[in-house]
Amino acid sequence: MDYTAKLDAAIGRLHDEGRYRTFIDIERVNGQFPHAVWTRPDGARDDITVWCGNDYLGMGQNPVVLDAMHEALDATGAGSGGTRNISGTTVYHKRLEAELADLHGKEAALLFTSAYIANDATLSTLPKLFPGLIIYSDSLNHASMIEGVRRNGGAKRIFRHNDVAHLRQLLEADESDAPKVIAFESIYSMDGDISPIAEICDLADEFGALTYLDEVHAVGMYGPRGAGVAERERLMHRIDIINGTLAKAYGVMGGYIAASEKMCDAIRSYAPGFIFTTSLPPTVAAGAAASVAFLKRAPELRSLHQTNATILKTRFKAMGLPIIDHGTHIVPVIVGDPKHTKLLSDMLLENYGIYVQPINFPTVPRGTERLRFTPSPVHGPKEIDKLIKAMDALWSHCALNRAELAG
Ligand SMILES: Cc1ncc(COP(=O)(O)O)c(C=O)c1O
Numbered sequence: 001m002d003y004t005a006k007l008d009a010a011i012g013r014l015h016d017e018g019r020y021r022t023f024i025d026i027e028r029v030n031g032q033f034p035h036a037v038w039t040r041p042d043g044a045r046d047d048i049t050v051w052c053g054n055d056y057l058g059m060g061q062n063p064v065v066l067d068a069m070h071e072a073l074d075a076t077g078a079g080s081g082g083t084r085n086i087s088g089t090t091v092y093h094k095r096l097e098a099e100l101a102d103l104h105g106k107e108a109a110l111l112f113t114s115a116y117i118a119n120d121a122t123l124s125t126l127p128k129l130f131p132g133l134i135i136y137s138d139s140l141n142h143a144s145m146i147e148g149v150r151r152n153g154g155a156k157r158i159f160r161h162n163d164v165a166h167l168r169q170l171l172e173a174d175e176s177d178a179p180k181v182i183a184f185e186s187i188y189s190m191d192g193d194i195s196p197i198a199e200i201c202d203l204a205d206e207f208g209a210l211t212y213l214d215e216v217h218a219v220g221m222y223g224p225r226g227a228g229v230a231e232r233e234r235l236m237h238r239i240d241i242i243n244g245t246l247a248k249a250y251g252v253m254g255g256y257i258a259a260s261e262k263m264c265d266a267i268r269s270y271a272p273g274f275i276f277t278t279s280l281p282p283t284v285a286a287g288a289a290a291s292v293a294f295l296k297r298a299p300e301l302r303s304l305h306q307t308n309a310t311i312l313k314t315r316f317k318a319m320g321l322p323i324i325d326h327g328t329h330i331v332p333v334i335v336g337d338p339k340h341t342k343l344l345s346d347m348l349l350e351n352y353g354i355y356v357q358p359i360n361f362p363t364v365p366r367g368t369e370r371l372r373f374t375p376s377p378v379h380g381p382k383e384i385d386k387l388i389k390a391m392d393a394l395w396s397h398c399a400l401n402r403a404e405l406a407g
Contacts, residue, residue, distance in 0.1 A: 018338040019360060026050065026355065030066075033058040034379055038355065048353040049383050051373050056221060056329060057301055058378050059251030064294050065287045069252075072286035080279040084111075084268075088279035096246075096289040097256070103219075103227045103292055104242050104258035110268055113280055115216050115245035115255030116144040121273025122241065122257050123148025123183060123212070129266050130179035136170060136209070138162065138184040138195070145183055145214060161188075164199045171207040180209035181240075186229035187217040190364050190372065192330030197230055201238040210240040220249025221302055221329060226295040246288040250295065254280045254288055304377040305329055308384070312375045315388050321395065331373040332359075333391075340398055341369040347397070352390040 014020040025039045026048065033055070038048045059065055072092055082088035093111055100109035112118035123145055127133040134155040137145060149156050157174075159167040167182065174180070182204055184195050197213070204211045215228035223231030228244070230236045241263060246254040257267065268274055280288075295301070309329040316323045322334045335341040341358040348354040348371075356371045364370060375384075 017361075018342075019362075024349070024355060024357065028060070030061055033061045034376055034383070036355070038349065038353075040350075046353055048349065048355045049379070049386070051354055051356040051375070051379070051387065052371075053374060053376070054248040055251045056249045056374060056376055057251065057295070057305060058376055059220070059249065059291045059295070062251065062291065062294065065251060065291045068290035069283045069287040072283045076282045078283070079281050082279065083275065083277060084279045085275060090282045090285070092282040092285035092289065093279060096254075096285045096292070099289045099292045100244070100256050100258050103225060103296065104231075104244075105227070105236050106242070106258040107261040108264035109256050109258040110264045110274065111280060111285070112255045112257075112274060113277060114247065114253070115214075115243060117273045117277075118243050118255035118257055119144035119214060120148040120151070121271040122243070122267055124152040124273070125267055125271040126181055127152045127154035128270050130181075133179045133181060134174055136167060136180065136182045140188055140190075141183060141185060142189070142214060142216070145185075149183065162193065162195050164196055164203065167200065168203055171203060171209070176207070180204075180207060181212050182209050183212040183214075185214040185216070187215075187222075187328055187330070189217045189330065190359065190370075191324050191326060191332060192217075192328040193324075193326040194229060194328065197233055197235050197239075201235060204238075211238065212241045212243070213239045214243045216243065216245045216248060216255075217330070219244040220291075220295045221305060224299065226292075226298070226302065246284075246291070250288055250291040252288040252291055253284050301377050305375070308375040308377060308379055312373060312379075312384060312387075315384065316391070319388065319392055319395070321391065329374065331375065332370045333373065334368055334370050335400065336367055336369060338369045340400060341371060343398055344371060344394055347394050348390055351394075352386065354387055354390055 027037045029036060034050045036048055036050050038046050080088040097109045097111055135149050136157045136159055137149045138161055139158050140161040157170040159170055182200055184200060187194055201211055213230060218228035220226045222229045230239050241257050241259045243257050246252045309331060312331055313323060313325050324332045335344060338360045345356055345358045348356060356373055359372050360369050
């Protein structure tokens with residue numbers, strides 16, 4: 001068997017479909033966010049501005065977070081030294097879980113090494129706790145939820161994206177006394193659209209279903225204390241399990257669920273993705289706890305974030321660029337084919353020092369390939385002006401139509 005030839009063929013298929021992913025070699029410079037240094041393929045180093053990061057609020061370089069991490073590093077060392085059950089639970093993990101439970105108004109929270117693992121581990125474990133469980137999953141749910149649902153061995157129903165009428169049809173078609181869970185996101189990361197949380201909770205009440213909400217692209221950024229869209233809409237108490245990340249707006253690493261004491265206890269006891277893996281380093285838990293605590297009291301940062309997103313969207317619209325605007329911080333500019341998307345991205349980086357990664361199929365549907373901009377509170381007027389000028393010049397250079405607004 002020629003394994004190397006098979007690897008070549010697998011990678012070749014991605015090249016043929018224009019889906020081969022390359023890394024851009026960037027170094028974040030402490031204290032300089034959103035500025036970074038890019039090492040060109042020839043080794044030359046250039047200053048760039050990052051416009052596609054998920055450290056949405058710059059917390060990865062916030063002194064409060066860094067101080068907490070330094071302190072924990074000096075106190076405890078590098079790794080946690082074990083799984084949560086076997087010597088890997090420290091005061092830092094417990095403190096962070098308490099901070100998260102408080103954030104979401106839940107009895108408990110459970111940490112995982114990432115939100116990907118939290119989704120996968122929790123959703124794949126639920127049928128062990130509720131035999132005969134049926135999971136209703138939004139068609140645009142994140143890959144980590146899809147994996148969890150796929151692997152869970154229970155029955156699954158996929159409802160059309162944000163389509164409450166379709167969800168109702170599916171619920172009506174099933175046995176009324178079967179245990180059920182509805183899994184969905186608050187902000188969908190590629191279009192930045194928001195789910196009808198209240199209507200989904202109404203259906204959950206009517207059909208006796210649990211609700212599972214991924215708030216990964218909302219925690220830290222929405223709601224009076226940054227608990228997400230459910231908090232902003234006063235619906236947190238209607239969500240049974242909230243999933244969040246510590247790696248995006250909180251700027252560190254890790255994921256979690258927040259739920260009842262019993263639910264967390266059961267997941268903790270049954271989920272292989274929680275049990276059989278080394279716990280997060282205490283430094284990470286300490287930094288994340290400091291970040292969550294900081295953002296509970298930072299409404300002005302959230303407000304500046306939204307202001308900058310609105311400024312960027314308004315200016316793109318004024319140029320006639322086809323953007324999607326669902327009133328969130330995610331600003332997708334639809335280019336419409338992978339070739340032009342890559343060309344624009346390459347030219348922005350090489351000629352203007354602006355870094356925004358192309359987003360292609362299968363992450364988004366074919367024909368909607370895009371540049372997804374993520375403004376932060378510290379992308380100031382200078383950075384925005386530079387981006388607008390560059391996009392204006394390149395859009396014309398690439399002979400792209402200034403089409404109808406995409407949505
Ligand atoms: C909706 C959603 N859920 C979960 C995740 C996973 O988050 P993490 O990076 O913490 O694994 C992502 C990551 O991009 C996401 O977009």
